[in-house]
Amino acid sequence: MPYRIEFRPAAERSFLKLSHSVRNRLQPHIEGLATEPRPHGARKLAGTKDRWRIRVGDYRVVYEIHDEVLIVLVLAAGHRSDVYRRS
Numbered sequence: 001m002p003y004r005i006e007f008r009p010a011a012e013r014s015f016l017k018l019s020h021s022v023r024n025r026l027q028p029h030i031e032g033l034a035t036e037p038r039p040h041g042a043r044k045l046a047g048t049k050d051r052w053r054i055r056v057g058d059y060r061v062v063y064e065i066h067d068e069v070l071i072v073l074v075l076a077a078g079h080r081s082d083v084y085r086r087s
Contacts, residue, residue: 002034003065007074014076022059026077029056033072037065051075059083 007015015023032039038052045051045062053062060083062076076083 001070003037003070003072005030005034005072005074008076011074011076015074018059018078025055026059026061029054030074030077033061034062037063043075045058055080 001021015026018026039054041053042054045053050064050066051062052065053060059078059082060076060080061074062083064073064075065071066073
């Protein structure tokens with residue numbers, strides 16, 4: 001069964017502020033989390049219980065996986081220089 005993708009309100013706002021070309025690059029990777037929440041290259045963030053990140057060039061998507069309810073919650077999406085401060 002596929003997972004449902006949800007955004008935190010702040011993550012959605014920051015995602016929508018990204019340029020159109022960057023959003024188009026990130027969108028397929030975010031949608032892919034619905035079928036495979038732990039894709040090849042995904043890394044668990046140190047010091048957290050269930051936070052993961054995927055990288056797409058210089059951009060990162062930080063998210064949590066809730067296996068019990070089949071939800072991937074996107075916490076932040078943005079440039080690598082500031083995405084970890086917001087998550």
